[in-house]
Amino acid sequence: MLTQQTHNTVELNKGIVRVTFSNPRGDVIGIEYKGIDNLLEIKNLPSNRGYWDLVWKNGLDRLQGTTFKIVTLTADQIEISFNKTYDDSLGDWTLPLNTTYKDSCQQPKIATETTFRPLPLTNPRNPELNGEVDDKYQYSSNVKDIKVHGWISTDDAIGLWMITPSTEFRSAGPFKQELTSHVGPTTLTVFLSSHYLGKDVGLTFAEGEAWKKVFGPLFVYLNSDVRSSNASFSLWENAKEQMYEEVKSWLYNFTQSEDFPSSDGRGSVSGQLLIRDSHINESLVSASYAYVGLAARGYAGSWQTEELGLLGKFIQIFDFMKDWGYSEELGKVLQYILKFFLNISSL
Structure with a gap:
């Protein structure tokens, strides 16, 4: 297991998969897998492929990191961290919140505490969707059912999946609806939102109120098969099997975050x-x-x-x-x- 760092990128290499992040921003700019140089949309800017963001009263904040560090580096595991510290000199131009997002590559899995969001193709290639109504709200699901979702490349017989082993960081109960995907294809993981319920379930803070919360960890899963008419079905079945394994493996104890209690501390x-x-x-x-x-x-x-x-x-x-x-x-x-x-x- 290798990690490489340059002045503007960080690379995690497991041999079968190579993930590249911008440094120190922490955007996921590349995923190399099964001979494909990048599973993400290369027509998009590097900062617009895999990222996480937050909508607040002044608009959208991409929460891009300002510092990077290696948390853990062993023969079996790499954990890296991107941190954004609030700069009060910027005033309302940026969210008054300190954020840290971590990615861990462990044999044989990759987990993340960030939102992993590959962005869509600019021009949809499926002519069957011409004239059809298709938007992110048609991919909504109850929180209790958001365990595994993703997209399949039928040309390459490759699947990219977001697995959520536990919903402990979510709120509003098991029947709160949330988004899972967008047209394109785009994979979403929404930590908190007012979707379908309104501002009553949004985050609100008193002046000077201290707050800290860990979202995740999540599990990003890639799988492949021999190209055939049955490949999509087999990839989906395999993704569900992996989801059940991750649910059984919860609670993840490999993360080094002091704010994420391990099983012996719960x-x-x-x-x-x-x-x-x-x-x-x-x-x-x-x-x-x-x-x-x-x-x-x-x-x-x-x-x-x-x-x-x-x-x-x-x-x-x-x-x-x-x-x-x-x-x-x-x-x-x-x-x-x-x-x-x-x-x-x-x-």
Whole structure:
């Protein structure tokens, strides 16, 4: 595993794949794979191929880094970091936020805490789409279902996939809809947005309020097959198999970020949730397909607009019929009716 650095690029080379970043900005400007020099759109400027951005009250900020460093360099793993420090002399020209985005190349996987966004072809080549309506909102999905998405090159039988093993950094609950892709092809990973819900789920801060949050890590997956009429199906099936492997592998412990607690620094919740629904059965039955979330104490539904944190300490149960907040009454319901047994540590 090799890394090369010049005055304006950083390159991670695993042999089967070579990823090139701009230095120190951190844009993904090239991906070499299976004999293809660059999977990204070379007709676009290098800064407009793979990047991440943030929309705020004054417009779009590309959050490009100003410094670069190598965090970890071993025979099995490389972790690099791009950092952008807020310069108050620029005033409202730039977002008043310090950001760090890291990319890790580990045998045999690549993970990232940035948004990976290959940009589209300038002129669509598929004549079947002429006159068709096609936009990013047609690729929306519930957050709970955004586990793997991407694009396939049918000419080369190559797939590029974004895998999200955990949605712990997302907010507004499992049924919040979010974008996954754009026409072109473009792969998106949206960390937070007001899509479909409005400003109530947007980030807001008080004057001088301190805030820090880790988004990701995400997993970028490339696969290939022999060109055939069945290649697209096999690539998609393989991508789903890899997604299941990444979900089972979560929590990632290879990242060196002090702000991303490893598994031994986190608590756990386990137990059994039983319900009594007289319309189904007079006896207690398993709460199949229920969602149980951990959230900060608040009014009913407040968990949906809590954008700043990850997980809190209080139990909330929500379903299609009722939205419950924490209360002593709910505590009694959990204890005496639902028989909700928990083993909670380090919370």
